[in-house]
Every structure is written in C-alpha cells, then in structure tokens.
Amino acid sequence: MNAPDHALKVSDEALVASGRQVLEIEAQALAAVRAALGADFAAACRRMLACTGRVVCTGMGKSGHIATKIAATLASTGTPAFFMHPGEASHGDLGMVTDADVVLALSNSGESEEILAIVPALKRQGNVLITMTGRPGSSLARLADVHLDARVPAEACPLGLAPTSSTTAALALGDALAVALLEARGFTAEDFARSHPAGALGRRLLLHIHDVMHAGDDVPVVRDDASISAALLEMSRKRLGMTAVVGADGVLRGVFTDGDLRRCLDDEDTDLKSTPVSALMGRSPKTIGADALAVEAARLMEEHKISALVVVDADRRVVGALNIHDLLRARVV
Template sequence: MPPSSAAPAPSTAAGPGLAASGRRVFEIEGQALAAVAARIDGDFTAACRLMLACTGRVVCTGMGKSGHVARKIAATLASTGTPAFYVHPGEAAHGDLGMITDADVVLALSYSGESDEILLLLPVLRRQGNQLIAMTGRPQSSLGREADVHLDVSVPAEACPLALAPTSSTTASLAMGDALAVALLEARGFTADDFARSHPAGALGRRLLLHITDIMHAGDDVPRVRADASVSEALVEMSRKRLGMTAVVGERGELLGLYTDGDLRRTLDDPGVDLRGTRIVEVMTRAPKTIGADALAVEAAQLMETHKISGLLVLDAEQRVVGALNIHDLLRARVV
C-alpha cells in the first residue's frame, strides 16, 4: 500500500511554545522601540528641519528589508503633507538617479550603514548638493559619517533567535519614519481635510469631502406637491419619484411639511380619511428634520441615525426645498 501523501497534523503540544515565541518577539521589539525612543533628540529635530525647509521632495532609499521600510516611509510622508517618493538604489545607479533633483533631501536607510548600492550614490548626491539624512544602526558607519544628519536606530537585539533576520531593527526604522511623518504633520498644521484630499477614494475622504449636493436628488427629481394637493396626488408624486416621501411646499418653494411612507400607513389606519378628498396639509408632518445644502453627506447619515429616519429634505438659506436624499443614496456613495 503506497504511503499517504497527506502531511501529518501538527502536534498540539507545540501550541504553547509557538505562542511563547510570538510573545517573546513583542517583548524584544518593545524593548527595541523604547531604546530608540530614548534617542529622539537634537538629531531628530535637525532631520525634521531639513525636511521642512526642503523645496523639493524627500527621496527615500534603501536596499532589501530597509528598502521595504523606506518605501513605506515615503508613502506615509506623502500622505501626511510631506512630498516624498522611493527610489531603489540599484536602479538609481542605472539611470533613476535622474529622478532626484538638487532641491531634494535624501533619506537613506541601511542598518549596517555599509550598503554598497547606497554608498555608490553618495558622491553623485554630494556633487549635486543634496542634503542627506541617514538612518542606521551604526553612527560610525560609512553612511553615518557621510550624512548631514544621522538618526540612530540601533537596537539591543533582533527578535530573530539566530540574530540574522532583520526584525527589531526594521520595526525601529519604521517607527522612526512614523515619528518623522507625525512631527512634520504637526509642524505643517496638516489637518484631517488635508489628509482627505490626498485620500479621496478612502473612507475618510468620502466622509470629509463628499457634500450633500454631490449625492442628493435635485430639480425635477425632488418629490414635491403644493399645499392644496390631495393625499392621492401626493401618493402619485411619491410613486413617481421613488424616494418614499414628498415635500409639501408653498408658492415660493418654501417647505411647509413632509409626507412619508410612514405617514401613509398612519393615514390608512384612520377610517375617517378620504385619500381623494383630504388635503395633504391636513395629514403631513410639520417641521420635519432637514439638512442644509452646504452640509457634508456624513452629517446627513448622522442625522438619520440619530432620529431613526430614512430620508431628508435639503433646504437652501431661504428654507426652500432644493434637494432630497434617502439612506440608499448614502449607501451607494459608501458614506454608511
């Protein structure tokens, strides 16, 4: 009988050992972060000032795992108000160096401070006049000595038990990059609105940039009837516009009231109401919840949730009905 090709099930006895290994990584990397945080000093301030004074962009570079961290730092800087991008040092030596202008500040990551691909670029960057911020674990390394500002991210130990795989050191470098980005964000007075403008497709962008006027029904798509309309005429308008409600307006288009599907159910429960003979003003909701045309869509969502309603009329400064929306409009816009 041929041997089974199925892999043996892992031993449950290994479970606690695996969990202990995981916890040990957090402990070691936590200690590493604490050690690096204690070195946030004048060099950190100097690095921030170089970036703030930069009239070009911050060019981040690094090889291997440091390159992955440098790419993430560039993305974080760019999304928080500091123009930045990543350049692979190997590609830079083969033409991409032309992407770096003399107005740029270079942030180079190398834990050893001896990455050949980065050191090869230094003479060219010096001739071009670029200022260099180095992030290494060895201040006396070649890169550390050449830098205008050096950020020491040395760690007591790697979390890798073989002391080979970059673990604590990359975590420390990533945290230092986050510290730079946040310090620069605060120095620039970067706001949530600024963040949203660089993230228009994200949830925050939709919450801070999408206005009522972007999603509301307007013009002839707004359900509305005059005050002398009958209930049956209002129902026809509601059915035609398919928003589950209709505004009741005066001669100038000003809001007098609102009639909804919920009002219709209450009307039908009243045997004394003649749908054709009863005027809409007799059964409408007076002073309904409304929202201004200049409001954000997220404000409409909050208003609907607070008052347990599914639709809103939109008014201008003169209290005229200029739009309407319901919960489905907010769902389609991914506001809720």
C-alpha cells in the same frame, strides 16, 4: 528527526512563549531608539520642513521595504515623498531626484553598496542626505548631513541574522518623523482626507450634500393644497419614500412620508382624492443645507430615526432631497 517532524512536536505553549519573547525584544529595541532621540532628529525634521521638493526614501532589501512604507506615510501626512530603489538609481532612476529634494537613506549596516554608489551623485547635485542606520560610525552615517541613530540591543531572530528588531525600530523612527512633521505643519483631518479621497475618511470629510442629493425634476415636491393621491403619485415617481410639501411661495411647509401614507390608509374615513396633503403631513420636517457634509445627513437620520431629508436653502426653499440609500451608495454609511 527532520525539520517537519520537529515542527510538529513543538507545543502551543512554546510557540506562544517564542512570540512573546520576540515582542519583548522588539519593545526593548524601541525603548533604546526612543532614548537615543535628540538633536539629530530635530535637525532631520528641520531639513524636511525646509525642503521645497520631495523626500526621496531609499534602501535595499528589508530596509527598502521599510523605506517604501515611510515614503507612503510621509506622502499621506503632508510631506511629499516617494521611494527610489538604489540599485535602479544607478541605472537611470537617479534622474527622478531634483536638487530641491531631501534624500532619506536607510541601511542598518550603513554599508549598503548600492546606496553608497549613488551618494557622490547626490552630493554633487546638492541634495541634503539624511541617513538612518544602526551604526553611527558607518560609511553612510559619516557621509550624511544628518544621521539618525537606529541602533537596537539585539535582533529578535535567535540566529541574529533576519532583520527584525532593526526593521521595527526603523519603521517606528519613520513614523516619528512623519508625525512630528504633521504636527509642525498643522496638518488636519481634512488635509488627510484630501489625500485619501477614496477612503472612508475622505468620503466622510469631503463629500457634501450637493454631491449626493437629488435635484431639479428629481426632487419630489407638491403644493400644500394638493390631494393625498397627488402626493402618492409624486412619491411613486421620485422613489424617495417621501415628498416635500411647499406653499405657493415655494417655502417648505412639511413632508409627507410612506409612514404618513400607511397611517391614512388605516383610517377608513380618509378620502385620498379630496383630503389635502397638508392635513396629514409632518409639519416639523428635518432639513439640511446643500453645503453640509453628507456624514451630517447620516447623523441626523440616525438620531431622529428617519430615512430621508429635504435639502433647503437659507430661505427654506426646497433645492433637493436624499434618502439613506443615497448615502449607502456613496459609502458614507
């Protein structure tokens, strides 16, 4: 029976059982790494917190992939970091490392030739070397200033060859470092957003009303003695589905919306040319300040079932306006 024929005969139950066994083995691996966590982990965190440069993560093969992810996680959570390929490091990339940097080297065996080849240069430069291996007695572990024990009871691969439990353990240990450093630095959601300006969280925490509102001549505004037809013309020009209504002093008196217009059109006794907009405007409009977060405008619109807001200053003078489409374009909602 060839391999494809054998694969076709494997039952769904066997596939599920295999998957569950892998997860169980990897859960045991994480438990083992957790139990081994101690003073060395704290020492590694202290060295990274004291670092005035970057954390340079390096590793070969699958360990390199894990090191790349650890570097990305550190960088996005307040610890400047990048990945350096150890093979390329011997051919010039070592110049990316300054004497202020801490090096985090990953190798399950602790004997990766490409990493061991660059250790003497790192030592001469005075870099702190933190290693993460599955063999505390390995060459790389012995050369480290701090060694993190990432030993696992077994790989999930039944052949014991493919890195599985060991890479899961290293990845989790990297996450543990990143989160411990994050908490030690007092890193906040706003800090996280600053390094993710294009992401959903960044938009929610960094985008303000003044970034998305219409201002100046684009704001629909009429005086409270203007007629409904004048208000309709202003609404049509500015295309926000409403117009702010202000007094002679420029202070907001109310808002006239598409809904108000429909109601007055249903009333045959309303003369659009002679009836002042103040007679039919909403007198308790929802407003927001220009420095508020854009996400707050979304919350107000949802809470009050409205589609637009007037932006006012501390004296309730109109400085802008926005509607739900502005928030959609900014991808706040």
